[in-house]
Amino acid sequence: MTLTIDGVYKQFGRFPALTGVSLEVRDGEFLSLLGPSGSGKTTLLRVLAGLDKPDHGWVYLDGVDFLALSARERRIGLVFQQYALFRHMTAARNIAFGLEVRPRAARPSRTEIAARVEQLLALVQIEGLGARYPAQLSGGQRQRVAVARALAVEPRLLLLDEPFGALDTKVRKELRGELRRIHDATGVTTILVTHDQEEAMALADRVVLMNHGRIEQIGAPAELDAAPASPFVFTFLGETNRLPCEVAAGVARFEGFTAPVICPAHPADGRAVALFRPEDTRLDAGPKADGLPARVADIRGRGPVRSIACQVLGGQRLVAEVAEVAAERFEIGQRVHLTVRRVVLDTNGAGRRGASVEPATAPVRLTA
Amino acid sequence: MVALATPRVAGGVAPRRRPWREPSVLPGFAGALGFTLLYVGLIILLPLAALAARPWEHGLQGVLDAILKPRTLAALRLSFGAALLAAFVNVAMGLLIAWVLGRYRFPGRRIVDALVDLPFALPTAVAGIALATLYGPNGWIGAALARGGVKVAFTPTGVFVALLAVGLPFVVRAVQPVLDDLDASLEEAAQTLGANPVQTFARVILPALAPALITGFALAFARGAGEYGSVIFIAGNMPGVSEIAPLVIVTRLEQYDYAGAASVGLAMLAISLLALVAVNAVQVAMSRRGGR
Missing domain, CATH: 3.40.50.300 (P-loop containing nucleotide triphosphate hydrolases)
Known part of the structure; x- marks a missing residue:
């Protein structure tokens, strides 16, 4: 049938x-x-x-x-x-x-x-x-x-x-x-x-x-x-962080780290805004670690996963989801370095539409 | 918390019962209740009590004599019979009109909608004169009907016709809001389950409208049974044939037979009360089944 x-x-x-x-x-x-x-x-x-x-x-x-x-x-x-x-x-x-x-x-x-x-x-x-x-x-x-x-x-x-x-x-x-x-x-x-x-x-x-x-x-x-087909798909299916970047040869370059672009398939080189998931965001507490320097602003959540909101030096807030065991190593005010596993380029402003994470509260689910 | 939940422990009072006085946002319960009771008593109960007390000066026999006169019985039968019949017809026609007004968009719909209320607003005597003129032997409809051998004016049929006009808005206005609020997905569900339009109407829509139809029926019937002004001109008032019960009361009063008038009134009150109880019983039975 x-x-x-x-x-x-x-x-x-x-x-x-x-x-x-x-x-x-x-x-x-x-x-x-x-x-x-x-x-x-x-x-x-x-x-x-x-x-x-x-x-x-x-x-x-x-x-x-x-x-x-x-x-x-x-x-x-x-x-x-x-x-x-x-x-x-x-x-x-x-x-x-x-x-x-x-x-x-x-x-x-x-x-x-x-x-x-x-x-x-x-x-x-x-x-x-x-x-x-x-x-x-x-x-x-x-x-x-x-x-x-x-x-x-x-x-x-x-x-x-x-x-x-x-x-x-x-x-x-x-x-x-x-x-x-x-x-x-x-x-x-x-x-x-x-x-x-x-x-x-x-x-x-x-x-x-x-x-x-x-x-x-x-x-x-x-x-x-x-493999999200568009930034809309990516933002609709989960929470996202936003961060400006520089794209070259399919790789997004941020201050202190790079990440592969999974969508679009052939991104244009130049300045862009990257979207990425809290669960794809890694925090490293080591003093000499690679990554974007940030400061832990808030730790929330229960169960196996903690949401850690970080304040980037530029003033932006980004959220990382970290396993409970790993989250114990972090405390509010601590300096960390942030890296991202994969990003989607926001080609049509999809990430702006209420999809980004509210750092001060528990993870917001995107519902229409 | 435990002590709060079980007042028996706290204050040695009886187990918690549903309080007969629910907490309210507005203060002044005692005053409001007192006023309500006083007002209801003054406006409704006192006159009814006076009516119930009035006819007994010649004893029970006197009351029965007054009611059981053939002329009175015929009038009661006509008033309640015509009201009952008209209410039934009005339920059908009122449902149809409410349906058309609610489900279709056509030019002039709002005007028709407003016209339905006219019998409410019109002084009943005006309606009565209009009907008598229209259905009289020389009226537009009356003359045409007379040629066909049908007489409406000055017959029980005339009473029935007048009560049709009087009762219609009660049914339409009772059904309309319920029909408008009826969830469209109910009909869609019935449709997808394979019901044809007749089945959808009979099994889904009509039962949902039933409480409103019964309310409309009761209102139309009650109004029709006591209707005076709009009936009196078209009825012709031939004793025993087209004389309505309210007119019998008026006639008695004009003859200074206050006890007799009150006896007939008491009979009308009793029949109306019975009808009200019956309608309520049906509605309670239905709400016990479905309900909201």
């Missing part, structure tokens, strides 16, 4: 939501559409669900024109951020809805439906809650019902639109793992829309990073990490 999206355009008034999106989704794949708000990821999902019609372009499922089918003919499962459960029905009736509305000839018998509902309740691990109304369930339980309801029709595609957005962090993490388990158990091709890079990277086989209605990069999470 291969889903082919080919050159899809969609405009809302004068706002271009999708500008020529092409993409192939493999059978049984867990794909994530990631991007800031307004990047077109939800529009693409709604086009796939049949709730929005593209102005231009094609969508095929196994070679069959998907756009010619109405939403109710497509047999897809759609899960909404706000659950969209039917409030006047019990969880069990909600789950059974897709089966009960089938024409008489295609409708399973009452006992078959009841058995299927039980099975689905077990799959999403809320056995025994079938008789409850949505109002009597927690947010996490409601979303489980919504997932079960979407799966009841044995969808050809499971589409999820920010399904964890309304849940608190702990429940969100728990449900994330559940969703992956359910995907692996059912084998249904799954497309998850999210603006949370951590969620996308943790869950998906491949991530489609979107921006301004276009696809910036498609790849496995590790590929996106190792």
